[in-house]
Amino acid sequence: MTTHPMALALLFALAAALLAGLAWSTALRARRQRDASGERLAQVERRLAEQRAAVGRAEALRAAAEAELRASEERYVAAMRGSQDGMWDWDIASGRVELSPRWKSMLGFEANELADNLEAWRARVHPDDRPALEQALAQALAPVVADARFEHEMRLLHKDGSVRWVLSRGVGMRRAGGSPYRMVGQDTDVTPSRRVLHVLQAVADGTAGAVGEAFFPAMVRHFARALGLDCAFVAECADQPATRVRTLAYWAEGSLHDNFEFALAGTPCEAVVQDGSACFHRSGLAQMFPREAGWEAYLGMPIIASDGRTLGHLAFRHRTSLGDEILVDSVYRIFLARAAAELERIQALARLRAGASPAGVPAS
Template sequence: MAIAIGLVLLAGLAAWVLHLEGRRRVEWSERLARLEQRVSQQRSAIEQAEAARAAAEAALRASEERYTAALRGSQDGMWDWDLASGRVELSPRWKSMLGFDADEVPGDLQGWRSRVHPDDRAALDAALARLLPADGAPADTRFDCELRLLHKDGSVRWVLSRGVALRRAGGTPYRVIGQDTDVTQLRRVSQVLQAVADGTAGAVGEAFFPAMVRHFARALGLDCAFVAECADHPPTRVRTLAYWVDGTLADNFEFALAGTPCETVIREERATLHRSGLAQAFPREAGWESYLGLPIIASDGRMLGHLAFRHRAPLGDEVMVESVYRIFLARAAAELERLQALARLGEKVPGALAS
């Protein structure tokens, strides 16, 4: 009897153990399912983040490639710096801007930096450091620096240097590609405009003309500048309103147009440039090598006179500041018209101008 009771108790205990084990299995199964779901969600989030990162990197590479293609298609001087080797490829156009043949500038970082004006090398290094920071700081997306480059002939060319760093998938830069745009003439125009504008700001009437020729001659570095009005109509003669030569104002005078480069300016109403050989073409201009003349036209189209420059050496691009001339030729025309109007009204104007 006791044995039978024991067997029943063992059977019940076994059933109870089996029941607990089943419940544990269900709980573990449910827990495992939840864990698997969380893992799946995390995997999906990681995949989405990876896809977003890859898309961003692809977009960045595409942007860099478009920028690089734009650089390569430009007519400005291009440079390509390989960071691992230190080699800097300078395009033929870049070298020609500075007067060099293709094989005259070394293809390394030192060869490139040697053409940068010594006073601008610190600014170049600082701009490159912002593009390629060594301390983990945020990097600039573009390189942008205005600096001076040394021409082979010893002169200085101002350039706007722009570039971009090409980076690997992990963000490590491996190349910097850029271009240098020659802005020397733009700076020249700005400097001449500022100098003449400052020098003539307070001058009106007859006082304007001496101020104009003085500051034009100084800003352009020329030996002679004068402004003259037509003395008769049709014009065969002109008389100077201001004559600046060798650093000083000289007495005004009247002269015939025939046999001078001024004749073309006045009669054809157009700018005339003789870069060199002036005295050979016009014997009356003995002692002068070059000439630039610009017509002064009234608001109603009448020829009023001209602004002219002479120099004892050949003229280069330093005189090509057309936008500045247009501003001050218009101002000169307005002053001449005003003085002539006063003269016609019979007002007593010192040194009254004939109409």
């Protein structure tokens, strides 16, 4: 059978249309696949870009934090360098410790008399305090410590053999990995405040159970011992206006002595009692007051009653000159107030006894 040419043409046209549709559909699917792949690739690229940005921000924050830490450390070091306290700078790797001239002078040394190394530094630490110092430094420089600040109180050995108490503060500097490479610090002399605490504790303990007349011997004995003085006494006014005083307790050369009465004229006690103010002579006492022959220094303080009257005074004398370390004003105020209260109580009891009459005799 023969196919009509027209039908054959239609068949070819239909086949061509089918092939064209198939090609278009295939191209569409391919384009959609390419678009989907491109979108996934774009999403991946966007996520990578976001991660890179986040890493960049984190790096910037880390760099800023490190810069601020370095700036803070530099400000801390600069502040210490400007301080009047003794500064030290420890290079941990080399063991070199730069001791400032001020630090050395605190202990009585010239700048060239102490080497700038770890051995010279630690040699000035009291032997009993070295283990605690080593422990405090180790804790400040431990890897787990975020803030490597160091603070420790200890004793340092002065050139003259005495002991100075210092509060030592420092800051550790670390590399990016956290390992410490340097510590800078300063030592503040706290010996005077330590001395005040020592005197306060000694006199408070020594007078804790003493009342009335027993308080005064306990007070002068423990003041003299705590302060390392040769003589201490407390006296009350024997007349008014005051020209004479009588001792309530007198401690000299390591023991208590009998009480006595003396005239104020020609003594440093006169200004204390009559003016109601403290008087301190560091040296040259006997030259100013010939009656004080054999004594070099003097400190006297008035005992003031609750109504403002001067009841008497507390005084110290010493065979050699004295420095300002004797001036522990906060301690004296406490015990002068206690002495005034005891003296007022004793005087009130004496007035009551004097006013009481024997049986059957009217009071005058």
